[in-house]
Amino acid sequence: MVANISNELSRQIGSRWKxxxxxxxxxxxxxxxxxxxxxxxxxxxxxxxxxxxxxxYMPLKRKRHLGAFIATMFIVAPITLILGMGIVEIANxxxxxxxxxxxxxxxxxxxxxxxxxxxxxYEQIQQTIWDSSLSILPLLGNLVFVxxxxxxxxxxxxxxxxxxxxFFLLADGDALYRSMLRIVPDGDQNVVKRYVHHMDVxxxxxxxxxxxxxxSVSTLSVIVFYAFGLSHVLALAxxxxxxxxxxMFAGYMVLVVLSIIRYFSLGLESALIFxxxxxxxxxxxxxxFLRPYLAGIKSHIHPFLIMLTFLGGAFVGGxxxxxxxxxxxxxxxxxxxxxxxxxxxxxAEQVDxxxxxxEQAE
Numbered sequence: 595m596v597a598n599i600s601n602e603l604s605r606q607i608g609s610r611w612k613x614x615x616x617x618x619x620x621x622x623x624x625x626x627x628x629x630x631x632x633x634x635x636x637x638x639x640x641x642x643x644x645x646x647x648x649x650x651y652m653p654l655k656r657k658r659h660l661g662a663f664i665a666t667m668f669i670v671a672p673i674t675l676i677l678g679m680g681i682v683e684i685a686n687x688x689x690x691x692x693x694x695x696x697x698x699x700x701x702x703x704x705x706x707x708x709x710x711x712x713x714x715x716y717e718q719i720q721q722t723i724w725d726s727s728l729s730i731l732p733l734l735g736n737l738v739f740v741x742x743x744x745x746x747x748x749x750x751x752x753x754x755x756x757x758x759x760x761f762f763l764l765a766d767g768d769a770l771y772r773s774m775l776r777i778v779p780d781g782d783q784n785v786v787k788r789y790v791h792h793m794d795v796x797x798x799x800x801x802x803x804x805x806x807x808x809x810s811v812s813t814l815s816v817i818v819f820y821a822f823g824l825s826h827v828l829a830l831a832x833x834x835x836x837x838x839x840x841x842m843f844a845g846y847m848v849l850v851v852l853s854i855i856r857y858f859s860l861g862l863e864s865a866l867i868f869x870x871x872x873x874x875x876x877x878x879x880x881x882x883f884l885r886p887y888l889a890g891i892k893s894h895i896h897p898f899l900i901m902l903t904f905l906g907g908a909f910v911g912g913x914x915x916x917x918x919x920x921x922x923x924x925x926x927x928x929x930x931x932x933x934x935x936x937x938x939x940x941x942a943e944q945v946d947x948x949x950x951x952x953e954q955a956e
Contacts, residue, residue: 636752640759680832
């Protein structure tokens with residue numbers, strides 16, 4: 595009797611200690627995540643860079659560190675040039691606009707006047723622009739001056755973190771994956787492997803296909819924009835990269851706007867030549883060379899859902915949210931697909947058992 599009571603107390607104390615240990619681990623993990631939140635942009639960028647660079651790394655896998663370095667530089671260098679310098683240039687333009695509000699409004703009024711809009715409508719548009727500028731431009735100036743220096747510093751820190759994380763994920767990603775599998779019980783490892791496989795397929799379709807297409811389009815756009823003498827080339831290439839990276843969006847959105855601006859400034863012929871050359875040089879090579887490769891990389895998720903995920907993540911979490919939201923979507927869809935596979939397997943086993951019982955009864 596005493597032995598039974600002692601065993602029961604020991605079992606209860608042991609179970610309570612397990613609960614306390616789990617709670618402590620969860621709390622420590624939450625604190626660790628909270629500490630890393632300021633670096634979330636760099637962590638997510640590094641993860642996405644590693645995913646995009648993996649096809650380049652695989653043929654160089656035998657020379658682990660050298661291959662990881664080459665693959666990292668192959669992806670990071672053009673993206674850093676286009677996105678990094680483009681974001682800095684956009685920020686500089688915002689600062690310039692906030693410091694030269696009168697010049698900006700004067701240029702905008704001159705542009706609208708050249709459109710030959712009727713006087714009644716012109717006065718209404720002019721008054722609307724003036725009223726909006728009284729609230730938007732001062733707010734924009736205060737926002738930029740408060741956060742500009744800190745934003746640039748954090749961007750450079752996160753960029754360095756992204757580069758190092760991309761390198762180490764490529765070089766040591768397989769070892770990390772095997773270490774995580776050791777935590778999983780033997781009976782569940784097959785399910786985890788199938789989950790990772792589905793998630794890998796989904797993220798390959800979301801990131802690799804879109805990223806390579808967007809990277810090639812934006813890189814070619816830099817050359818074409820320089821040839822046409824456009825100003826703020828890197829900023830425009832950044833906009834094209836972002837537009838091309840999101841499903842159902844396209845760099846054509848930027849080209850159409852630039853062509854319309856060119857039409858009002860240089861005429862119809864110049865606008866048509868610009869749009870035609872940009873379309874041929876920027877979009878034909880990716881369609882001819884990248885499309886056959888990208889055709890095999892599909893996430894099998896509706897593009898509209900992916901577009902909402904990209905945009906929603908960007909509004910909620912900035913750069914980190916822009917990339918983290920599709921990963922979250924991929925993890926949920928992968929879990930659903932594994933569940934469906936398990937259900938189909940269980941139903942197939944039940945059918946086989948039923949057939950066996952019928953045959954045995956006969």
